[in-house]
Amino acid sequence: MRVTVVQGDITEQPVDAVVNAANSAMRGGGGVDGAIHRAGGPAVLEDCIARFPHGLATGEAGWTTAGNLPARWVIHVVGPNHRAGQRDRSLLTSCYANALRVADELGARSVAFPLVSAGIYGWPLEDAVAAAVDTLRETLTEVEEARIVAFSPATYELISARIG
Ligand code: AR6
DSSP states (O other), X not given: OEEXXXXXXXXXXXXXXXXXXXXXXXXXXXXXXXXXXXXXOHHHXXXXXXXXXXXXXXXXXXXXXXXXXXXXXXXXXXXXXXXXXXXXXXXXXXXXHHHHHHHHHHTOSEEEEOOTTSSTTOOOHXXXXXXXXXXXXXXXXXXXXXXXXXXXXXXXXXXXXXXX
């Protein structure tokens, strides 16, 4: 699998699946979650309610339709909330490994990832980058491209440097 980076908006990525940094309630929110629900339209929330009646645990992944997004599926993950004291790094790395497992179940070959937990959940940026790049590289998968979408130029530079 190739690990790549682009700067931009994850809702505009023409890939098989986009990953959402959700919360365990799985009913939408701010940040990338808000952007995905806005761009995907109400079908995304309807499918969240149908498939995740009890939400989703931290570190886990599950999928819904992508609604109006230029992708087939949204793979939702719930990162640890560093700001609230969830500091177990394995909860962050398992988001990436579990997202790739779900992508394999779906047959997705290109998957766009945000930097999970690096925004509202406050995970230190450099370690969020390391967790993303290193875990994607270490996970065995049929996915051909894992595209990390950086929201800012500074984040893009950090991810590029880690990819090398
Ligand atoms: N495209 C790409 N990256 C984005 C976009 C976008 N449209 N919007 C934000 N980012 P965050 P978290 C970047 O806060 O930290 C929500 O309320 C952002 O700059 O979206 O996991 C959920 O419902 C950062 O680098 O997710 C949860 O309650 C990264 O995406 C909570 O926030 C992740 O930032 C999850 O917090």
